[in-house]
Amino acid sequence: MHPEHGDRVIETLFLDLDGTMLDWSRLREAIRSTCEGLSAAHPGLDPLEIEKVNDSVWDTYWPEIELDWYRGHLDNDELGLEAWRRTFEQFGLHDAELLQATADAYHRAERGGHTLFDDVVDTLAEARAAGIRLAVVTNGPTGAQRAKLEALGIENSFDAVFVSGEVGAAKPDRAIFDHALAELDADPATAWHVGDLLDKDVAGAQAAGIRGIWLNRLDETATATDAVPDLEITSLRELLPALQLPARTGVRS
Ligand SMILES: [Mg+2]
Known part of the structure; x- marks a missing residue:
């Protein structure tokens, strides 16, 4: 029946x-905590400013890769790393180690934040x-x-x-x-x-x-x-x- x-x-x-x-709202918390971590490593950087720049990076980056993402041609970690690389670039930051640490911190927070x-x-x-x-x-x-x-x-x-x-x-x-x-x-x-x-x-x-x-x-x-x-x-x-x-x-x- x-x-x-x-x-x-x-x-x-x-x-x-x-x-x-999947509730997206925790994603915002993951971004925020990552920006705070980056600001702690670079006290000259305002966490809210980093968040704003990261958001605008995603606004242009996402349409570029959306189809490749859906087709499974991109790995989640690569995607995040590239978005943070572009964010770093906006602040004139060229620190590969900090970049990797930032992307890793973001992915840990993102995964920990998956909620139903x-x-x-x-x-x-x-x-x-x-x-x-x-x-x-x-x-x-x-x-x-x-x-x-x-x-x-x-x-x-x-x-x-x-x-x-x-x-x-x-x-x-x-x-x-x-x-x-x-x-x-x-x-x-x-x-x-x-x-x-x-x-x-x-x-x-x-x-x-x-x-x-x-x-x-x-x-x-x-x-x-x-x-x-x-x-x-x-x-x-x-x-x-x-x-x-x-x-x-x-x-x-
Ligand atoms: Mg959906």
Whole structure:
């Protein structure tokens, strides 16, 4: 018996990882503590100024490497080291040893800061108990994404894990969802995907014929050009109750 959404049966639930199950907010603390460490080593540098520069470095660096990252061509440690190298450059710092120590400190703080949103464990357990198959569909390199699942203690909570770096396609490319459906022998008509990004999660899932749920944790406002989710929730706690309700306004039939 599967929970029904109107006349639709829900058999498979795909979930995004970053920002959906993994709480990003601790990342800010990792950046902050790294900047404070660097300021302690270089008392002339203001930690807030370092943080600001590091943020602006990421603003330009991320678009440069986003696709390579999703394809698994970049290693997490290399990525961080390069961002800190660019940050150092902005301050005219050329100290390879301090640079490596800073990048290492950041990665330690980042890994130690991986936390689950508090609505994940119960939702996974309830979905499992309701007979729904669960799979992760995440963008990033294999090593980094699987390490996150392990650090969060949820690596065994899914029937399958699909990482763009190993699949060779990244959301919003429907190919990653097509691959996931094929691997699970799942029917898109009975599959839903939940994620925090309209352009990656909702648009990608819908392109593959899967219904897309927007997990809008920050209560953001979508723009006219954004993908229109089949369902919008602000917490995973709303997910199962919403799916078990009869068809409602805003849900495509
Ligand atoms: Mg995400």
